[in-house]
Each structure stands twice: as C-alpha cells, then as structure tokens.
Amino acid sequence: MDLDFQVILDNFTYFMIGRYPNGPLGGLGLTMYLAVVSCILSFFGGLILGLLSLSRYAVIRYPVNLFINTIRGLPLLMVIFWMYFLLPALMGKTVPESQTVIMGLTVFTSAYMSQIVRAGIMGVPKGQTEAAISTGLKGWQTMLYIILPQGMRNMIPSFVNQFVSLIKDTSLAFIVGVSELTHVGTQVNNRTMSYPTEIFIFIAAVYFVLCFAFTSFSRWLEQRLAWRKSI
Amino acid sequence: MIQFQNVHKWFKTLHVLNDVNLHVKQGEVVVVCGPSGSGKSTLIRTINKLEPINEGHLTVDGMDLLSKKTDLNRLRAEVGFVFQQFNLYPHLSVLSNITLAPTKIRKTPKKEAEEQAMQLLERVGLAMKRDAYPTQLSGGQQQRVAIARALAMKPRIMLFDEPTSALDPEMIGEVLQVMQDLAKTGMTMVVVTHEMGFAREVADRVVFMDHGVILEEAQPEEFFLNPQHDRAKQFLKQLLSPMH
Numbered sequence: 001m002d003l004d005f006q007v008i009l010d011n012f013t014y015f016m017i018g019r020y021p022n023g024p025l026g027g028l029g030l031t032m033y034l035a036v037v038s039c040i041l042s043f044f045g046g047l048i049l050g051l052l053s054l055s056r057y058a059v060i061r062y063p064v065n066l067f068i069n070t071i072r073g074l075p076l077l078m079v080i081f082w083m084y085f086l087l088p089a090l091m092g093k094t095v096p097e098s099q100t101v102i103m104g105l106t107v108f109t110s111a112y113m114s115q116i117v118r119a120g121i122m123g124v125p126k127g128q129t130e131a132a133i134s135t136g137l138k139g140w141q142t143m144l145y146i147i148l149p150q151g152m153r154n155m156i157p158s159f160v161n162q163f164v165s166l167i168k169d170t171s172l173a174f175i176v177g178v179s180e181l182t183h184v185g186t187q188v189n190n191r192t193m194s195y196p197t198e199i200f201i202f203i204a205a206v207y208f209v210l211c212f213a214f215t216s217f218s219r220w221l222e223q224r225l226a227w228r229k230s231i
Numbered sequence: 232m233i234q235f236q237n238v239h240k241w242f243k244t245l246h247v248l249n250d251v252n253l254h255v256k257q258g259e260v261v262v263v264c265g266p267s268g269s270g271k272s273t274l275i276r277t278i279n280k281l282e283p284i285n286e287g288h289l290t291v292d293g294m295d296l297l298s299k300k301t302d303l304n305r306l307r308a309e310v311g312f313v314f315q316q317f318n319l320y321p322h323l324s325v326l327s328n329i330t331l332a333p334t335k336i337r338k339t340p341k342k343e344a345e346e347q348a349m350q351l352l353e354r355v356g357l358a359m360k361r362d363a364y365p366t367q368l369s370g371g372q373q374q375r376v377a378i379a380r381a382l383a384m385k386p387r388i389m390l391f392d393e394p395t396s397a398l399d400p401e402m403i404g405e406v407l408q409v410m411q412d413l414a415k416t417g418m419t420m421v422v423v424t425h426e427m428g429f430a431r432e433v434a435d436r437v438v439f440m441d442h443g444v445i446l447e448e449a450q451p452e453e454f455f456l457n458p459q460h461d462r463a464k465q466f467l468k469q470l471l472s473p474m475h
C-alpha cells in the first residue's frame with residue numbers, strides 16, 4: 001500500500017487550528033481547549049463531589065453518591081447528548097456546542113475523579129486525623145492542611161490516567177458537530193475522499209503524542225512535588 | 232481536673248468501660264496499666280472525646296463532655312495527646328509539625344510560633360532537627376517531636392497512650408526522661424504505660440484496669456509491693472517475669 005502524506009501537509013493548519021483566526025478555533029487547538037477546560041473544571045468538580053460523598057451528614061452524602069453512581073453508570077456519549085439537549089432547555093437559550101461538550105465531559109469526569117479523591121482521602125491513616133483534631137484543629141482545617149496534601153500524593157497517578165482518558169474522550173465532541181481534531185479529520189476525509197488511511201494515522205498519532213506528552217509531564221511534576229521519596 | 236463518674240462505654244455489644252470512676256487532680260500524674268484489650272486506650276481517648284462515652288458523667292477542666300454546649304475544639308486544644316504511633320505529619324517539617332496548630336488555631340504570628348517551637352525543641356533535645364522531616368528521625372526522636380507538638384498548644388492536661396511501646400528499647404529512656412521533666416513542671420498527666428520504673432518514680436497514682444473495670448487504684452509503692460486483686464498480681468508477675 002502506498003501512503004501519500006501530502007494531504008496532511010496541505011491541510012496542516014486546518015488540522016491544527018481549524019479556520020482560526022478567520023473563523024472559530026478547531027482541530028487540535030479546540031481539542032486541547034476542550035481537554036484543558038474540562039480538566040480544570042473536573043478537578044474541582046471531583047474534589048467537591050469527593051468531599052461531599054464523605055460528608056458525615058447523610059442528607060448530603062446520599063444524594064451525592066446517587067448522582068455519582070448514576071453518572072458512572074451511563075456511557076459518556078449519553079451524558080454529552082443529555083447536555084446537548086438539556087442545557088439549552090434549562091438555560092432557556094442556545095448554548096454553543098463546545099460548551100455543552102465541556103459540561104458533559106466535566107460532569108462525567110468529575111464523577112470518576114470523586115472516586116479517586118474519596119479513595120485518596122480514605123487512604124490517609126486515621127492516626128493523622130486523630131493527631132490533628134487532638135491539637136484542636138477543626139474538621140476543615142484537618143482536611144485542608146493534613147489530609148488533602150497527603151491524599152493528593154496518592155491521587156496524582158490516578159488523576160493522570162483520568163485526564164488522559166479525558167483527552168481521548170474529547171473526540172466524542174465530534175458527534176454534536178464540534179469541529180475538534182476528529183471532526184476535522186472526517187471533514188478533510190470527506191472533502192478529499194482518497195486518503196482515509198493517511199488522515200486517520202495522522203489523527204491517531206496526534207492523540208498519542210498529546211497523551212504521551214501529558215503523561216511524561218505529569219511524571220516529571222510528580223517527582224518534583226515529592227516531598228520525601230521514602231514515604 | 233478530670234472526673235469520671237459512673238462512665239460506661241460500649242462498642243456495639245462489647246462493654247469496654249464498665250462503671251468507671253476516677254478523679255485526677257490538677258498536677259497529678261496517673262499511670263494506667265492493665266492487660267491488652269482491657270480498655271486503657273479507650274479510657275484515655277474519652278478524655279479528649281476521640282471516643283464518646285455512652286453513659287455517666289465526664290468533666291475535663293470544668294467542661295462537661297456530654298454537654299452540647301462544650302466547644303470540642305477548645306477542649307482538645309487544652310488537652311495534649313501523644314500516640315503510640317507518634318502520628319507526626321509526614322509532609323511537614325519538624326518545625327511546621329509543631330507550629331501548625333498554634334498558628335491556625337491560636338493565630339500566633341508565625342515568627343513567634345517558631346520561636347516557641349524552638350524552645351520546645353530545645354526542651355526535648357532536638358533543636359538541630361528543626362528542618363528535618365519525620366521519616367528522617369528515629370522513633371524516639373519522632374515521639375519527642377510529637378510531645379513538643381502537643382505542648383505547643385500550651386495544654387493544661389497531657390495524655391499519653393503507650394508512648395514508648397513502639398520504640399526500640401534503647402530509645403525508651405529518652406522519651407521517658409522528657410515525660411519525667413514534664414511531670415516536674417506540674418503538668419497534669421494521664422499515662423497508659425507498662426513502664427513500671429516510670430510509674431514507680433513519677434506517678435502519684437497507679438490505676439489497674441481489666442475488662443473495662445478499674446480494679447485497683449493505689450500509690451505506686453503500694454500497688455507494686457502489695458497488689459490487692461488477683462488479676463493485678465498475675466499481671467505484675469507476667470510483667471516482671473524474664474520471659475516478658
């Protein structure tokens with residue numbers, strides 16, 4: 001089979017940034033935008049849901065856990081569809097597709113992140129909490145200064161996995177017509193007709209490089225953040 | 232200072248504290264001993280409400296532990312607790328371990344808190360370890376830092392739950408020495424320990440527990456030379472036997 005990657009070079013800017021700056025951002029640029037914004041939002045979403053799911057008040061704990069388990073029981077595509085149809089109805093106005101996708105990704109990833117947060121917090125020995133409250137620290141101070149900093153360390157590897165999934169999951173935005181990388185790939189393919197192999201090899205390679213770069217970066221960060229290697 | 236009146240506690244169906252009556256006066260050092268599982272830890276942990284009691288009355292430094300009005304955080308700030316497993320914060324330096332509570336709760340300015348922490352570290356003989364992390368310290372050093380951390384809140388009462396049980400024999404002495412010095416300053420102390428040398432020299436009273444019941448309460452000399460209860464006799468015999 002002869003591969004001709006000229007089609008990639010011809011459409012390179014389009015793959016990278018879509019029609020930007022003459023039109024909306026697309027391609028890899030949009031993929032990264034979706035991933036980064038959803039990543040930041042679901043970090044906090046996961047933290048909040050995780051903390052609430054450990055609340056000592058059942059009236060908070062039960063509905064939060066119900067929500068988390070419901071989301072975890074749905075395919076991501078379903079969550080994105082729901083956001084796509086639900087969000088405009090709820091807000092009473094049209095919402096840009098990319099924002100409904102960000103919401104879908106955030107809700108979905110937050111639910112998984114909350115489980116990581118939960119496990120990370122529960123993995124900190126009970127003696128740490130006891131020591132902290134014994135000096136008179138309040139519950140939230142104990143969480144903030146003692147438990148979370150230690151739990152966070154256990155959470156980082158799982159966070160990274162979750163975010164790598166998130167980067168790949170942005171490709172589902174294609175279903176609601178958001179012109180991220182995968183969508184741009186299908187567009188170019190439809191237009192040129194004769195190079196599907198080249199195009200999708202290229203798209204796959206871009207996802208791989210992106211995820212690989214992210215994993216390597218976080219490994220580097222993890223080592224820098226390690227306060228003592230021995231614990 | 233600490234008053235137990237007909238205190239009961241259950242873990243599910245297990246009766247861990249059975250009609251406990253105990254009065255610890257200000258400045259007194261009370262040693263609690265007894266076989267494993269007799270409820271010593273539970274007893275001492277009720278004093279700062281790490282374990283709540285189910286029945287009876289418990290007052291600590293004038294605060295009623297059953298009253299909803301009692302400010303639990305204030306109570307705990309007044310009562311220092313030293314654990315068998317030290318429980319230092321592994322992500323913080325020795326100095327930060329000690330200054331955390333005073334700066335966050337008492338709002339002591341950082342510089343002042345650090346000066347006070349250094350004085351405490353001098354007292355436990357570890358000033359040179361201020362910037363070390365807990366895992367870089369020996370067990371004995373960790374426990375001395377833990378004592379300094381508890382003292383940083385200027386507590387009126389100090390509780391010790393088997394502070395030397397997790398230590399190698401050669402490190403027990405240094406920790407007991409710090410505790411003995413502390414007792415000399417007039418601190419009210421309740422100490423769960425099997426270190427009978429410490430009990431003999433430092434304690435004003437020894438309390439012997441078994442199955443959640445205080446079976447005996449006596450001056451150290453009296454307790455060691457002339458234990459009244461069979462269980463106490465047996466316990467002491469085991470403790471002093473060379474097999475131990």
Ligand SMILES: Nc1ncnc2c1ncn2[C@@H]1O[C@H](COP(=O)(O)OP(=O)(O)OP(=O)(O)O)[C@@H](O)[C@H]1O
Pocket residue numbers: 242245247265266267268269270271272273274
């Ligand atoms: N959180 C808990 N839940 C259920 N049972 C408990 C709990 N903590 C302690 N117990 C039980 O209560 C009894 C008393 O325990 P406690 O720790 O007070 O004994 P102890 O005298 O300190 O023993 P040791 O010398 O082994 O430390 C034991 O039978 C123990 O198994």
Ligand SMILES: [Mg+2]
Pocket residue numbers: 271272273392393
């Ligand atoms: Mg115990």
